[in-house]
Amino acid sequence: KNQVEQSPQSLIILEGKNCTLQCNYTVSPFSNLRWYKQDTGRGPVSLTIMTFSENTKSNGRYTATLDADTKQSSLHITASQLSDSASYICVVRGDYKLSFGAGTTVTVRA
């Protein structure tokens, strides 16, 4: 069973709207959690990284939250743009190993 579960698998939103992506993990011990954005045909690019003590971190219109007690993270996209259409991957680092979620595919429509 995958140790990192993301939901929803995909979503479609209208340009200008907000959306929230979820990441639940069972990785233990926990070192950090990172959200990546992967454009079609490209490699993943890091958006944010959060350690155990961090609850919220922003990168422009992207805001990630982390609840280390419940082992949940979310990525909130504000005022979506067409360029936000991509896959968003949650990656959790344990002792030395990375565990990858399957990703959420976001499609932003005009």
Added chain:
Amino acid sequence: DVKVTQSSRYLVKRTGEKVFLECVQDMDHENMFWYRQDPGLGLRLIYFSYDVKMKEKGDIPEGYSVSREKKERFSLILESASTNQTSMYLCASSPRGGRQQYFGPGTRLTVT
């Protein structure tokens, strides 16, 4: 800027062929990784290397081998390609102790 390049963006090979996927990074990173990415499964680690001539198996090494003769180059080898190796292959690198991996653009391999 860190740059990780992969030799091909798209590749089509026949079953049984030997396939080489090349990855080069220009930031003097010690660590290099090969992943495959399949819909619904996320990225899965095939092999990684922490130093020249050093390699370690990842989660799904079967059917693959690697070579790291130079620090900047990490090659993935499919000794005898099979159709279930059709996938997107991503290379990544990171500095020793670094928290972030930098990914290449990926190679979409189709085995027919």
